[in-house]
Amino acid sequence: MLARFFTRLIDAQGVWARPLGDFTQRILSTIFGPLRPVKDFLNGRWLGHPLHAALSDLPIGIYTLVIVFDLLGQREAAGIALFLGILAHAAAAVAGFADYTDTSGRPRMVATVHSTLMSVAIVIYIASLVMRSNTGDQTVPIVLSFVGYGLVTAGAYVGGEVVYALGNMVNRHAWRFMGAGKWQALDVTEIPEGVPVKAKAGAQALVLVRQGAIIHALHDTCAHAGGPLSEGTIVDGCIECPWHGSRFELATGYRKRSPTTYDQPRFEVRATESGGWEARRVTGGSAGTGEH
Numbered sequence: 001m002l003a004r005f006f007t008r009l010i011d012a013q014g015v016w017a018r019p020l021g022d023f024t025q026r027i028l029s030t031i032f033g034p035l036r037p038v039k040d041f042l043n044g045r046w047l048g049h050p051l052h053a054a055l056s057d058l059p060i061g062i063y064t065l066v067i068v069f070d071l072l073g074q075r076e077a078a079g080i081a082l083f084l085g086i087l088a089h090a091a092a093a094v095a096g097f098a099d100y101t102d103t104s105g106r107p108r109m110v111a112t113v114h115s116t117l118m119s120v121a122i123v124i125y126i127a128s129l130v131m132r133s134n135t136g137d138q139t140v141p142i143v144l145s146f147v148g149y150g151l152v153t154a155g156a157y158v159g160g161e162v163v164y165a166l167g168n169m170v171n172r173h174a175w176r177f178m179g180a181g182k183w184q185a186l187d188v189t190e191i192p193e194g195v196p197v198k199a200k201a202g203a204q205a206l207v208l209v210r211q212g213a214i215i216h217a218l219h220d221t222c223a224h225a226g227g228p229l230s231e232g233t234i235v236d237g238c239i240e241c242p243w244h245g246s247r248f249e250l251a252t253g254y255r256k257r258s259p260t261t262y263d264q265p266r267f268e269v270r271a272t273e274s275g276g277w278e279a280r281r282v283t284g285g286s287a288g289t290g291e292h
Contacts, residue, residue, distance in 0.1 A: 007165075010158060013113045021112035028101045036257070042098035043258035050169045050261055052095040059089035060156060063125070063149050070142050079132045082125060082145065089122050089152075099169055102225070102244040102259040107168040110161055117155035124148040171262040172223050181281040186269070189276060191215055196239060198230035201279040206267055209234060209250055216250035217267035217279050223248075224260035253283055 032039045044051035062085035069078035096115065103111050128144035162168045184202040191197055197208045198220055205220040207230040218239065220230050227243030234240075238247040238256050246260035253266035266283040 006157070007161075010110055010113055010161060014109050017109045017112040017116070020116070021108045024112065024115075025101065025103070025108060028097050032098060032101050039098050039101070040258040042095045044095070044261045045255055045258040048261055050095075050099060052092060052099050053163070053169070055088065055092035055095055056156070056159065059085045059092060060152060062088055063145070063152060066145055067149060070145065075132070075138060078145075079129065082129050082132070086122060086125055086129060089118070089125070093118060093122070099259065103162075103168055107162055107166045110158060110166060111168065114155050114158040114162060117151050117158060121148045121151035121155060124151065169224075169259075169261070172221050172226050173219060173262070173265050183270075183278045183280045185272070186277040186279055191277070194234060196230045196232060196234065198228070199277075199279075201267065204267075204281070205230075206279060207232075207239065208269065209239065211250070215269040215277075217269045218248060218250070218253050219265040219267070222246055222260065223255075223262040223264050229264075 032042075040046070042051055044054070047054065062081055065081045066078050066085060069075075069081060093115070096111075096118075100108070100111055100115065124144050125148045128141040128148065131141035131144070132138065163170060184204075186199045186201050186206070186208075188197060188199045188208070191208050191210045193210050193212075195209070199206045199208050199217075206217050207220045207228075209216045218229060220228055222229055222241040222243065224241065224246045225243055227241040227246075229239050229241055229248070231242045232240045233242075234250075235247060237251065238249050240247045240257075241260075244259050245257065246255070247257035248254065248260070248264040249256050253264040255261065255263050263283070265281060267279040268282050269277055269279045272278050
């Protein structure tokens with residue numbers, strides 16, 4: 001019942017969160033659009049994991065230390081920890097905004113609630129830090145730290161909803177069979193040169209691209225957000241997702257451009273004696289092989 005209450009509470013914020021999210025996303029797209037290398041770094045393509053998730057625990061842990069130091073009367077230590085927490089908070093926010101650029105629908109609305117709570121929290125923490133620089137009664141800045149901690153905790157819960165309940169920035173192939181598969185017949189006979197073609201191999205949807213005598217095959221569902229790669233374009237030996245611009249190397253399935261932080265499952269294709277084609281999976285599309 002408590003989980004359903006929180007879900008309804010978050011959904012009720014859609015009245016303001018949807019238009020704010022649409023507006024914010026347009027601004028962030030304008031900022032990050034020309035900064036592709038920066039966005040790749042902030043998305044975590046080099047890490048094989050969303051960078052925001054790796055950074056988000058830092059400020060929460062440091063802010064917890066602020067409370068501990070305040071309760072112990074260690075005012076100087078609390079102030080130093082608060083300063084470091086604000087820096088970590090800002091770093092996590094920048095990485096989160098890079099991911100936000102490629103978030104849409106209900107995940108964007110919920111992510112807007114998350115980012116709003118976190119933004120208000122950092123403002124309160126900054127106010128607390130400024131007030132701590134003054135001598136005298138420290139009651140107000142300490143109370144502000146507790147308020148900020150409550151907002152950060154609420155924001156972390158909503159952030160968890162974005163990832164765990166809505167699957168944003170989650171590998172779309174994490175639940176698929178990871179080992180090599182058996183040969184299965186493809187439902188296509190003609191594969192034109194240099195044009196993405198959608199095909200089925202058993203229950204798996206593939207995108208096929210012929211380059212001379214070689215036929216490249218990747219899973220058709222983009223690992224980032226589920227976009228159809230067969231509707232994408234071929235760029236520098238990669239296939240680019242039509243939804244958010246993630247690129248995967250045709251020959252390997254390795255991620256070459258964010259927002260994806262995961263590789264794409266790869267298949268091998270061979271001709272059959274009957275004149276058709278068959279395919280089998282040869283890689284699992286894990287996150288740890290993209291920089292080969």
